[in-house]
Amino acid sequence: MKALDIALKDMLRSLRSFFALLFMFVLPLFITGMFYFMFGNVAEDGEFNLPKTKVIVANMDAGGPKFNVDTDNIPGGKDADTMGELIVGILESDDMADLIEVSHAASPAAARAAIDNQTAQVAIIIPKNFSDQFADIDGEAVIEFYQDPTLNIGPGIIRAILNRFTDGMAGVKIAINVFMDEAEQKDQARVGEVVQRYLKISLAETEDLEKELLDVHVPASENAAAKSENFLIRMLGPIMGGMMIFYSFFTGTSAAQSILREEEERTMPRLFTTPTSQATILSGKFLYVFMMVSVQVTVLLAAARAIFGINWGEVLPVTISAIGIVISASSFGIFVNSLLKDTNQGSVIFGGLITITGMVGMINTFAMGSPNADQLGDVSLLVPQGWAVRGLTQAMRGQPINEILITLSVLLIWSAVFFIIGVWRFNKRYV
């Protein structure tokens, strides 16, 4: 009970401190917000206004089985005789007009040249046999996709749109396969019917199939797993997550530093003159550290969701990874402060240790899309922040719970070591 009183007293003090609030809540949200504005302005109605992406299309599709797609459910509203025309129709539809500007190239070579001389940012080449291959059970219908390697956002959005379309098509192919197995004959007219029926369904809802039909040519294209969400938001998630973890370690260390501060304010010795045991006093201080980081992480998760629309994933995985963040950030703070003599030394630690380990832990966020992202990702696992980032990323990507639990276990081991050393050193300090 007294331990809780001590923790609550410290919480009250922190919530009155401008700097504590700044570092806990304002900075991580503010920095993420800067990225948000860098990537696109928020229009009056709160939607993103990205600069339009110039897309050049070389539609070589010669058509295949004769199917007239019913365009009721397809944006674009044009009659399309071939699959290629269908795709062009989607790209040229009114819905896309805000995002992309479509022009046409006579040949694949001309389209690729447009990228090279930077008159377009994205080139889409629909091969001659696209419809044909599509209708064939074993066919490989592939769209070629070229992008300006210096750009990310615009091409990313186009890719997401195409993926969404081709995801639907993959479903069509499966449907055709099933149909063919049943009918045991090649009736191209019936294939056309199946395609139509399927498109109605699959384009009306959003499915999340693999992007088999899209052959992407991007120098660094690891993170092209297009989900049905806004591309921008998928960029902001890892940034916000990284900021949250960086600043939660900051909060853990700063909260644990209140032990040293209370020595300097002389309230620590005064606590020892009251009939309160050392174990209770230290428990109270440690509890405070855990409570602070918990409040911070909870508020930031909710605020990022509300302000930026970031989807952190399912409740259980996010909770597990948040627990990992809280426990590791708190025990890290307790450990670091147990090594210090006074708060003057602490300032150096804030400047140095937290920044360096925090940066290492966030390498993944910074290196997003870089060719050696994988190796850099391994480096980040040298510090607890890296594991915390890993857990949160796993939750965001919807990876299986047992993978997230493995990450949590590693964090718990880090934390246990930090906590045991920290508690041991603080206990010794006051005997």
Next chain:
Amino acid sequence: MNNSPAIEVLNLHRSFGGNKAVQGVSFEVKQGEIFSLLGPNGAGKTTTISMLSCLLRPDEGDARVMGHSIRSDQMGVKSALGVVPQEIALYEDLTARENLNFWGKMYGLRGSALKIRVDEVLEIIGLSDRARERVGKYSGGMKRRVNIGVALLHKPKVIYMDEPTVGIDPQSRRNILDSVIALKNQGMTVLYTTHYMEESQEISDHIAIMDHGKVIASGTHEELVKLIGGQARIELTLNTNAENVIAEWKTVEGVDSVTAEEEKISALVNDSNLVLPRLFESATRHSARITSVEIREPNLESVFLHLTGRALRD
């Protein structure tokens, strides 16, 4: 328990490295009295108080506070005790009421008992109407009062006050001295440390004079003054700042000791009638002029001078 001493101190020792801060301190404080430890800075007062409040472990010796040993029953000692530390120990970003609430909980008070007692203490320290202000905004004197208030929350039998009047204005000082006397009148035992002899003279029932980690004399004010016997204290001023005059005065027959503090020179002498003409003669030899002379009652300052050859405040 009734007539047993509130505090019994037996041969306490404590060193910091080679510095023997406290070396063999013993004294006894009766229940319901004000007992002061009087001594210059560095005498070992705070070190003694820290051992008596279980903040420092003695190297040697023991003490009992309301019958609880500081070695074997620390929780017992702490429960019986309220400690007012020498330096203000409060949360400056909390209000006076929030501070008192928190410290009250640390002394085991809860709920309505806590609320009532916090109101009472705010009344005692005269800060009821400013209880909602943050302590950081208070004046030095107000902070001192809250610092004392914290130690009164659980109505302790014994209260320690370590130099509570250092560095504050005369009015707050008066206020604090009055409240110490009020505490005694309510039956509390007060162990008070100071380097101001006027304070200990005014409020104490018993005084122990400390120097260099030892109690060099103890007793009531009268008992201590008797130690000087029939000596008189002479205060003089000179028209020049003449070190050689003072040096010679120390060797004059009948002079016990001489100290100079800024303009004012104090001398302890056996018989002022005999000694004064010799002091004038000596001054004349050095072409110095005595510009004022006062013959005063011996006081604790004189006692300290007599015992150590130094002024209390050097």
